[in-house]
Amino acid sequence: MCSFSFTKMHGLGNSYIYVDMFRETLPEDELPAIARRVSDVNTGIGSDGLILICPSDEAPVKMRIFNSDGSEGKNCGNGLRCVAKYAYEHGLVGDRSFLIETLSGLVEAEVTVEHGKVTSVTVDMGEPRLARSAIPMTGPEAAQVVAEPFAVNGRDYAITAVSMGNPHVIFYVEDIETAPVTTLGPLVEKDPRFPEGVNVEFVEVVNERELHFRVWERGSGVTQACGTGACAAVVASVLNGKTARGAETVVHLAGGDLQIVWGHDGRVRMTGPAETVCTGVYYYQNRQNG
Numbered sequence: 001m002c003s004f005s006f007t008k009m010h011g012l013g014n015s016y017i018y019v020d021m022f023r024e025t026l027p028e029d030e031l032p033a034i035a036r037r038v039s040d041v042n043t044g045i046g047s048d049g050l051i052l053i054c055p056s057d058e059a060p061v062k063m064r065i066f067n068s069d070g071s072e073g074k075n076c077g078n079g080l081r082c083v084a085k086y087a088y089e090h091g092l093v094g095d096r097s098f099l100i101e102t103l104s105g106l107v108e109a110e111v112t113v114e115h116g117k118v119t120s121v122t123v124d125m126g127e128p129r130l131a132r133s134a135i136p137m138t139g140p141e142a143a144q145v146v147a148e149p150f151a152v153n154g155r156d157y158a159i160t161a162v163s164m165g166n167p168h169v170i171f172y173v174e175d176i177e178t179a180p181v182t183t184l185g186p187l188v189e190k191d192p193r194f195p196e197g198v199n200v201e202f203v204e205v206v207n208e209r210e211l212h213f214r215v216w217e218r219g220s221g222v223t224q225a226c227g228t229g230a231c232a233a234v235v236a237s238v239l240n241g242k243t244a245r246g247a248e249t250v251v252h253l254a255g256g257d258l259q260i261v262w263g264h265d266g267r268v269r270m271t272g273p274a275e276t277v278c279t280g281v282y283y284y285q286n287r288q289n290g
């Protein structure tokens with residue numbers, strides 16, 4: 001029987017099981033299975049996946065994120081805010097601003113602290129990747145995907161695709177409450193036009209400073225919030241002339257609000273909460289010891 005200590009945290013209801021790899025060791029080849037197990041609400045702890053807080057040669061900490069299906073993602077906005085909170089509160093960093101390494105590069109986090117606890121985090125998510133080949137999406141490599149016709153399930157849509165280090169496709173809807181999240185989401189997630197799969201977002205434009213947002217996440221399905229997806233939605237809305245570059249936009253997700261700006265410097269900054277739910281010890285049988 002194996003075990004490890006964990007901390008369950010969430011950003012706007014997008015929860016992960018966090019493991020401090022400065023203190024724990026997990027078998028690399030078992031990580032997908034561990035992610036699937038801990039995510040199970042009945043036989044595990046219950047979450048949208050697993051996040052490892054690891055040592056790094058390039059930054060004070062490195063984040064690795066695994067979706068609930070065991071697939072490894074390359075970025076996670078809600079995860080970054082929780083990693084920043086954990087790192088500051090556990091003394092892994094000394095300043096309120098610090099770098100975090102991800103599989104899609106370095107990002108900078110700045111924590112807001114009240115009575116010794118992190119209550120809010122701003123993450124400079126860097127520049128969106130807009131070339132088709134960077135999403136990735138099949139088709140002419142350098143072209144951007146903005147309001148592009150996209151037929152699926154016998155219907156015609158217009159999509160915008162944005163990478164925040166992980167792939168996102170945005171559909172605009174008239175009413176967020178009737179967005180086809182659970183019907184179109186799983187179909188598009190695995191559409192062959194997205195060779196690495198894709199996170200599927202639905203956006204209702206309230207006004208030039210506000211969006212309603214729902215998501216079907218690659219590898220996790222419906223979640224309460226998707227930080228990289230909300231960033232992608234703001235970028236897509238500027239590209240489609242629905243919101244303004246440089247203006248702070250409030251994105252209303254199912255789990256709460258994020259404040260996001262795609263700055264004139266080209267970088268996307270996201271501000272939102274991060275919360276600790278509980279800590280504990282998880283026990284599992286690994287392949288070596290049956």
Ligand SMILES: N[C@H](CCC[C@H](N)C(=O)O)C(=O)O
Pocket residue numbers: 014065067072073074075076077078079166167199217218219220223225226227228229
């Ligand atoms: N499902 C995503 C990873 C988690 C992203 C999301 N939870 C966020 O807060 O950005 C992917 O496979 O790219």
